[in-house]
Amino acid sequence: MTVLVTGGSGFVGSAVIRALLDRGEAVRAMMRTTSDPALLEGLEVERVIGDLDDPQSLNAAVKNCRALFHVAADYRLWVPKPDTIYRTNVEGTKTLMRAAAEAGVERILYTSSVATLGLTGDTRPADEATPASISDMIGHYKRSKFLAEQAVQTLIDDEGLPAVIVNPSAPVGPRDIKPTPTGRLVLDVAKGRLPAFVDTGLNIVHVEDVADGHLLAFVRGEVGRRYILGGENLRLGDITKAIAAAAGVSAPRIKLPTGPLLPIAYAIESYWRLAGKTKEPLITVDGLRMAKKLMFFSSAKAERELGYRARPARDAFEDAVTWYRSNHYLN
Numbered sequence: 001m002t003v004l005v006t007g008g009s010g011f012v013g014s015a016v017i018r019a020l021l022d023r024g025e026a027v028r029a030m031m032r033t034t035s036d037p038a039l040l041e042g043l044e045v046e047r048v049i050g051d052l053d054d055p056q057s058l059n060a061a062v063k064n065c066r067a068l069f070h071v072a073a074d075y076r077l078w079v080p081k082p083d084t085i086y087r088t089n090v091e092g093t094k095t096l097m098r099a100a101a102e103a104g105v106e107r108i109l110y111t112s113s114v115a116t117l118g119l120t121g122d123t124r125p126a127d128e129a130t131p132a133s134i135s136d137m138i139g140h141y142k143r144s145k146f147l148a149e150q151a152v153q154t155l156i157d158d159e160g161l162p163a164v165i166v167n168p169s170a171p172v173g174p175r176d177i178k179p180t181p182t183g184r185l186v187l188d189v190a191k192g193r194l195p196a197f198v199d200t201g202l203n204i205v206h207v208e209d210v211a212d213g214h215l216l217a218f219v220r221g222e223v224g225r226r227y228i229l230g231g232e233n234l235r236l237g238d239i240t241k242a243i244a245a246a247a248g249v250s251a252p253r254i255k256l257p258t259g260p261l262l263p264i265a266y267a268i269e270s271y272w273r274l275a276g277k278t279k280e281p282l283i284t285v286d287g288l289r290m291a292k293k294l295m296f297f298s299s300a301k302a303e304r305e306l307g308y309r310a311r312p313a314r315d316a317f318e319d320a321v322t323w324y325r326s327n328h329y330l331n
Helices: 011-022 055-062 083-102 139-159 181-190 207-220 236-247 259-274 285-290 300-306 313-326
Strands: 002-006 026-031 046-049 067-070 107-111 163-168 170-172 196-198 201-206 226-229 232-235 254-256
Touching: 002 011, 002 055, 011 026, 011 067, 011 170, 011 207, 046 055, 055 083, 067 083, 067 207, 083 107, 083 139, 107 207, 139 163, 139 285, 163 207, 170 181, 170 207, 170 313, 181 236, 181 313, 196 236, 201 207, 201 236, 201 313, 207 226, 207 300, 226 300, 232 236, 236 313
Parallel strands: 002 026, 002 067, 026 046, 067 107, 107 163, 163 226, 170 201, 196 254
Antiparallel strands: 201 232
């Protein structure tokens, strides 16, 4: 069967494509005209130009496909024009899902995020059943993914969309060329550019385990259910130490409280907008607000129902640093 993967030229999307190719599937990778095709070089995939903001391109992309992995998303924790992230992540997702249904796609795997889930407020990991509402979502990325997942669930419940949902945590590993926000953390620590950190916590997962989890959910997942694809829960101080160890550099030792940094973040963002900058600043208001809670998650449901397994976070950091070094990011 032909499998369409949106976001195929991206970090997670290309990892999913590699996993599908290893299974012998015929893959069609959807990418924008502005996308860097580097991660698809040497892979036997059909490339199609498509954009979540262009409905006609989506109709062409899903044509004659029996399966869809919708991985593409605008993954930025700070955007100068917030409406763009909603148009892509929410409206684009709804348009794609309807196009797939009309084209007769038989099975859909939708990539959401742990950003849509509730948090426990302490060290206990959250799971798929932890309550969450739109008011709990900090920042436009989280809100857009929450609304997008809600839209997919509504299409499943009301129109019989044959979709399974996965919620990856923070992926780390090789080929994060952009890089993602988590990849920037790895790079900053590995290059000695992070002098201090805030006391928060993340769930770190190897990108290849996320890709394998996508295939497991596609094959074994129940339509209408969602599955966390996570790895290891770690405090940020321990994360920076592990990255530093992998890179052979000194880890940052200064731990900063989030409160005093907020005025600085507001000032930086104001300047960024006035200057017309589009790259995310090192410190953001939403990033600091999110850091106030530990973003710990449990993959027990995926382990139990899908047979999902994740390797230690240390392996992800080592593979990421090795790839960055071999591709001259650390020069």
